[in-house]
Amino acid sequence: MTPTPALNTGLDDFLDWAAREPGGAPPARPADAVLTLLALHGADRRAGVPEPTPRLVARLLREDLPGLLWASEEEADAVPGVLRSLAECVRQSGRLNAKRHGRLLAAVDEAAPEFRRAAADPERLTWHRWYASRLRADGTDPDDPGAVRAWLDARAGTPRARRTPLPEGVHRADVADRTFAVRALLAELLLAAFARDARDPGPAGPLLPSPPLDADRPDDALGDALERTADALTDRWTAAGLSAALAGAHADLAPGPGALPHAGLADRLLDEHLDYVGDSSVPLPPPPALPEPGTVRDLLHAAPLPAALAAGAFGDDEELREVSERCGLPGPATAVWNDGTPQELTELAADVLAAQAERMPPVTGPGEAYSFDAAHLLYSLCERGGTPDSIARKTADARSDGLPPEQEDAPAPVSGGAPAAYELPSAGELARLFGVSAVTDAERAELDLPAQGLAALVDRLAATGCVFRAGDAYGLTPLGAAALRHVLAVGRVAAPDRDTVASWDAAGTVTAARHWPTRIAAAALAAWIARRGGTDEAWGELLAAVSAAKASDPSLARARDYFARLELAGVPAAALRAALTDPVTGAAARRALLARGEQVPEDPVPLTARAVTLVEELDQCWIDDMLGQVRRAAEEGAGMPAPGDDPPDTVLPAFDAAASEWPGGGAALAAALGRADPVTAPRILTALHGRHPDRRVADAAAHAERTARRTVRDRYHRQAR
Numbered sequence: 001m002t003p004t005p006a007l008n009t010g011l012d013d014f015l016d017w018a019a020r021e022p023g024g025a026p027p028a029r030p031a032d033a034v035l036t037l038l039a040l041h042g043a044d045r046r047a048g049v050p051e052p053t054p055r056l057v058a059r060l061l062r063e064d065l066p067g068l069l070w071a072s073e074e075e076a077d078a079v080p081g082v083l084r085s086l087a088e089c090v091r092q093s094g095r096l097n098a099k100r101h102g103r104l105l106a107a108v109d110e111a112a113p114e115f116r117r118a119a120a121d122p123e124r125l126t127w128h129r130w131y132a133s134r135l136r137a138d139g140t141d142p143d144d145p146g147a148v149r150a151w152l153d154a155r156a157g158t159p160r161a162r163r164t165p166l167p168e169g170v171h172r173a174d175v176a177d178r179t180f181a182v183r184a185l186l187a188e189l190l191l192a193a194f195a196r197d198a199r200d201p202g203p204a205g206p207l208l209p210s211p212p213l214d215a216d217r218p219d220d221a222l223g224d225a226l227e228r229t230a231d232a233l234t235d236r237w238t239a240a241g242l243s244a245a246l247a248g249a250h251a252d253l254a255p256g257p258g259a260l261p262h263a264g265l266a267d268r269l270l271d272e273h274l275d276y277v278g279d280s281s282v283p284l285p286p287p288p289a290l291p292e293p294g295t296v297r298d299l300l301h302a303a304p305l306p307a308a309l310a311a312g313a314f315g316d317d318e319e320l321r322e323v324s325e326r327c328g329l330p331g332p333a334t335a336v337w338n339d340g341t342p343q344e345l346t347e348l349a350a351d352v353l354a355a356q357a358e359r360m361p362p363v364t365g366p367g368e369a370y371s372f373d374a375a376h377l378l379y380s381l382c383e384r385g386g387t388p389d390s391i392a393r394k395t396a397d398a399r400s401d402g403l404p405p406e407q408e409d410a411p412a413p414v415s416g417g418a419p420a421a422y423e424l425p426s427a428g429e430l431a432r433l434f435g436v437s438a439v440t441d442a443e444r445a446e447l448d449l450p451a452q453g454l455a456a457l458v459d460r461l462a463a464t465g466c467v468f469r470a471g472d473a474y475g476l477t478p479l480g481a482a483a484l485r486h487v488l489a490v491g492r493v494a495a496p497d498r499d500t501v502a503s504w505d506a507a508g509t510v511t512a513a514r515h516w517p518t519r520i521a522a523a524a525l526a527a528w529i530a531r532r533g534g535t536d537e538a539w540g541e542l543l544a545a546v547s548a549a550k551a552s553d554p555s556l557a558r559a560r561d562y563f564a565r566l567e568l569a570g571v572p573a574a575a576l577r578a579a580l581t582d583p584v585t586g587a588a589a590r591r592a593l594l595a596r597g598e599q600v601p602e603d604p605v606p607l608t609a610r611a612v613t614l615v616e617e618l619d620q621c622w623i624d625d626m627l628g629q630v631r632r633a634a635e636e637g638a639g640m641p642a643p644g645d646d647p648p649d650t651v652l653p654a655f656d657a658a659a660s661e662w663p664g665g666g667a668a669l670a671a672a673l674g675r676a677d678p679v680t681a682p683r684i685l686t687a688l689h690g691r692h693p694d695r696r697v698a699d700a701a702a703h704a705e706r707t708a709r710r711t712v713r714d715r716y717h718r719q720a721r
Helices: 011-020 028-040 054-068 073-092 098-120 127-137 145-157 172-199 218-237 242-247 261-277 293-302 304-311 318-327 334-339 342-358 374-383 391-399 427-434 441-462 478-490 498-503 506-513 518-531 536-552 559-569 573-578 586-595 607-636 651-659 665-676 681-691 695-720
Strands: 467-470 473-476
Touching (some): 028 073, 028 172, 054 218, 127 145, 127 172, 261 374, 293 304, 293 342, 293 478, 304 334, 304 342, 318 342, 342 374, 342 478, 374 441, 374 473, 374 478, 441 467, 441 473, 473 478, 498 518, 506 518, 518 536, 518 559, 559 586, 573 586, 586 607, 607 651, 607 681, 651 665, 651 681, 665 681, 681 695
Antiparallel strands (some): 467 473
16 A cells, blocks of 8 residues: 555554454455544544544444545455454453443444445545546556556546446536545544644554644645645555546546536526425426437537637637636646547536636616526526527516416527527517517616616527527527536436436326426426327326325415316316316316316216315415405505405305305315315415304314314324424
8 A cells, every 4th residue: 555654543553463363354455444534533542543432433434434445345345344353452452341342333233234335326436436446447456556657647548438437427526526525524634633633642642743843834834744644545545646646647537626617507506496496306397409419519619609718719808718717628628629528528518608607797687676697597498498588578577576477488489580689579579478468668668778688698608509599589509408407417406308207107297297387397298198109098197196296285286287287288088087086186177178168067076176176266366365455555555464454355255156056065165175285275264264254164164274284284293203
């Protein structure tokens, strides 16, 4: 192994002791890593070796060793044995009684399987562990620095397409982040050990060799000494000479987080996704098209900004020079530009896009009424499944209380002959884009300046080749769809392609599509059905999945919204008729058939399904009533009203109309509403309790409300357990 500044861990004495024991001495590499890490964590060394504790055993096996040690199968198998031998060594020294010894062995047995899983997990790779694994796989001696250097030279000279790629699903940004985190951990441990040595080295003496603190700059000397120790330890536990090579001649083989601008954009897109849906595992809709791998090079080379960077054509443009430095083009990324694989070229496109996006100021509306930056704009295109949006509509939506929901995800018309300079559409075109009857000249004039600002931002992004603008329409190019899909994957945001979505089961498809804009969700459902031949059985699976999703949590989406997507996807009448008896969605299926002009009796529809749709209808009444109260309060200059301040305008009449046809009347209907949707129904039931003139109905509503809230509370406690 690589010579290392001697750490006072008692390693040699421990190996000599173990050689005399029945099991023999363990391999030196894992023994060195275990003893050193225990000592760096402050383990007591009065027995001559670092004394393990259950807490330190768990820490080493679950966290530290899987990131710092690359071990062969034999060495990995020996790691738990090293800890058991240490426990026995300490016991024989008289510093561990039988009870503590038993607890320690139990801790090793408990954490050992987790160590093996973590050590084999590609997500735990660092650059040092990755290259140590590859050079060993090629038969290179990891303890021979010359052989390691020759292997790295050969790797650098191998055409990029012939190099062994990282494991599937692992990106360079992942490995860079993990390498940085592991190195930071080691530096922190070494600094803490130095502080302990300086404060009280204890009977065993200092752990670390004394740094040259008498140098001209003692702080720098200390930092340099600890860095050298960290390098040497890393090399001992992976492969000799790796640290110097990956920090020097072969730095391009092991980029750090700062060399990958798209990692920062990945964090921003993750933040946007969490703001929108609260869970990174909720998938975004698939983009309409991804480029064929063989076309990525031409798409990237044809983009104005990447081509200018590669040519070094900066002139006096300091901002362009900053983008060049961030992307390493020209520089370390030139080899990728010339000889990169499609995946590497996609990552380079993502780096250029991220470097351009991070230097662009946000677009802010008049009076700071709204503000969004390039990352938000890019995420919003991903959220739309890459379909083109309208600059004018995006601006108007940000400035106002919002547009009609059916317009928000409508694709903007893309005109091929639009002028290069941005021009706001005419008032008539704006009215069609916004889904309103008319847009006045004054309203159009108010939009012009902020729309020009947004268009300027889009045009700067378009220089990367990842975004396009054609007149008022803008969207992702195929290169942009691929680059952002890579960025999202780095940020751990689920971003499937169309084939992946079509391969899901019915439940997964319905659950995902619930979060997507209506048209895009409908297209995904139609593709799912088409992949299965458009059979009645396939539609039955989809409708059953809708019923199950609605039953599992009625408040997550309305049956009306599920069926709006199914209608756009082309659900046949036969499938809807077959769903009439469904206890959850039967009434929604009947409503869809009635909207088509069919005569469908209500008798086959279960009462439970009718209650589901009634909750949705009454809840919409409640929302409309509240909005009316807010408008009246604004007109009168009053504060925000509470839900019970004004009598509900439409909830009571709508409830009474439904109750007149409900078996058992209003009291029975109130109970049915609470059972159908215990999350949404309470606010309806509160209105009934406080305002309904029939005391029996009001009391039944109060009881149903308490029952519904208790149901939700019990469900939450079950999930928490």
